Amino acid sequence: MDRLRVVLNEAIERGIITRAQAKQVKALAAEQKPSASGASSLRLTHLLYYLGGCMAIGAMSVFMTLGWEAFGAWGLLSIAVAYAAISAGLTEALYRTGYRVPAGLTATLTVVLVPLAVYGVQLLAGWWPAETAHRPFFAGFDKRALTLQGAALGTAGAAFVRYRLSFLMLPLTVLGWYIGMSGATVAVGAENASDVFYLWTSAGLGALIAAGAAALSGYGRSAFAFWPYIVGGLLLWGSLSMLTLHESLPPAAYAALNAGALLSGAAMQRHVFVITGALGLTGYLAYLAYDVFAGSMWFPFVLACLGLGIIALGIAWQRHAGAVRQRLRDAGKCLIGAGS
The missing domain is CATH 1.20.5 (Single alpha-helices involved in coiled-coils or other helix-helix interfaces)
Incomplete structure (x- = not known):
């Protein structure tokens, strides 16, 4: 209703409609507003979807760590392939029956499982030394991890082309960030990559992701821009906050960047920038009050x-x-x- 009120006030100022007509539109919108019980049911349904999806994805993430020790390379490969086939089949079935949200979650589960299967193949081929074979494939930024991230990105891209589900932008965005971090580490050498280097790289990637989301919105793809906005905004704000704690970014510059994020978020109606900007400014005010x-x-x-x-x-x-x-x-x- 707040958005409708803003639009109607703008229409009145431009002389498009009268105040009496605006009141009639507001009354009609109030009559057609969904009931509280229906809205609660919808929220509960989506909560259950996301809770179940996160549990399944988290379980496979834990399995990446423990699977090598418990089952060996062949067991890891077999289980990953079997579960990937099941999740891919579920995705297709759910998509065809109109359950787009759970279809996006099961597709994301497939994205997690495919690089796990590739990891099993690499273990069998001896790509990973014995002292590192037990680690999860996402334990660091190096060339071996880069191949697994590429496999995951390819799977996510193929799933997005097939289903066009907005939730798939989440793994695509996270994988894009991860590949960017790995590529930067390979470029400078792991021995030269400090914590500050990682934070500045992450901040830059977060800014690029947010800019890409803005471009998607500009081309009328707002649904696909939702997750990139969230990931990009959180990466940028989190990295800048950590840089300030490391004393690599002046507090005044941090405050100015957060103020810019808050204002741009309000202008673009992107809550993630408003919230992170407000949190950053609150932290800066606390710094002024208790330190300066x-x-x-x-x-x-x-x-x-x-x-x-x-x-x-x-x-x-x-x-x-x-x-x-x-x-x-x-x-x-x-x-x-x-x-x-």
Whole structure:
């Protein structure tokens, strides 16, 4: 209803409809609003889907660690192939019967199992030394792990082409980040890759993923941009936060980046940027209060005035949000048209 109210207010300001007509539209929308019980049922159904999918995927992740010791290479390969075939069959059956959310989850399970099968083949071929064969294939960023990540990425890409399920963008995005991290490590050498190097690389990849999500939204693929936005936003914010703790990023720069994330998230209606930006700014204010201005009596008053100013800014934004977003969309279309 909040979104509808913004659109109707914008339509009134532009003279497209009258206030009386806007009230009639609001009344109609209220009549057609789904019941609370129906919405709760839908949320519970999806909660069960995701809970079951995460349990199955997590179980296979644990199996990657324990399977070599318990079953050996042949057992690992056989079980992975059998489970991958079952999950692929389930995906096809669920997709054909219209259960798209569980189909996306079982497809993701297949994506997890295929590199496990490839890992078993590599163990049989002697690619992994005896002292490292018991480790999970995702234990580090190196050339061997890169081949397994490539197998997973190929599987996820093939599944996405076949089913066009938005949830498959999650493994595709995570695998893209993982391959980027492995590639950067191989490029500079594992012995030269420090924690700060990994954090800056992860932040850069998070920014690229978020930019890719914005491009998807610009081309009208908002459903496919949902998971890349979340993954990219969390990677970027988490990496920058850790860099600040490592004293590799000045706190003021961290605050400015979080403010930019919050404002851009509000403009693009992407909650992940709003939430992470707000968390980052809260952390920065705590740093100012307890470290920089610990003994100052003026700081609380200045902070209170700043808070009131932000509330006023929020009121102004609510009044003019529709017009600002329309200008941003028009600017984005112009940029996309110029790029093509």
